[in-house]
Amino acid sequence: MQDIKYCERCCKKISDLNTSDWYSHISIKYCQDCAEIVRKEKTAARVKELRKRKKAKEKEQLEYIKLLEAENKNLRRLFLPTERGDGNEQTEAGTPGLQSAVHML
Numbered sequence: 058m059q060d061i062k063y064c065e066r067c068c069k070k071i072s073d074l075n076t077s078d079w080y081s082h083i084s085i086k087y088c089q090d091c092a093e094i095v096r097k098e099k100t101a102a103r104v105k106e107l108r109k110r111k112k113a114k115e116k117e118q119l120e121y122i123k124l125l126e127a128e129n130k131n132l133r134r135l136f137l138p139t140e141r142g143d144g145n146e147q148t149e150a151g152t153p154g155l156q157s158a159v160h161m162l
Contacts, residue, residue, distance in 0.1 A: 060074040065087060067090070071087070072085050
């Protein structure tokens with residue numbers, strides 16, 4: 058083990074084994090100035106990856122929603138009659154109610 062440690066970024070002397078605690082000596086990697094910069098860089102990298110994952114998840118959810126809408130449209134076409142003279146009540150959207158689909162099953 059080194060008796061004297063230097064900053065991994067700027068090569069300043071940061072710790073001496075004879076004057077510091079053993080655990081702080083082995084854990085320290087950067088001087089105070091570089092430690093703040095490295096912390097900000099790591100945070101920016103984590104946030105970038107988080108946003109990338111979030112965007113991919115939202116894209117996947119949007120594709121899933123589109124598939125569900127297409128499936129729902131096909132099911133409506135299959136189970137709901139298009140003629141209005143069969144006595145079904147109309148919903149606010151102007152499509153026949155689901156009661157006819159229940160009767161068909």
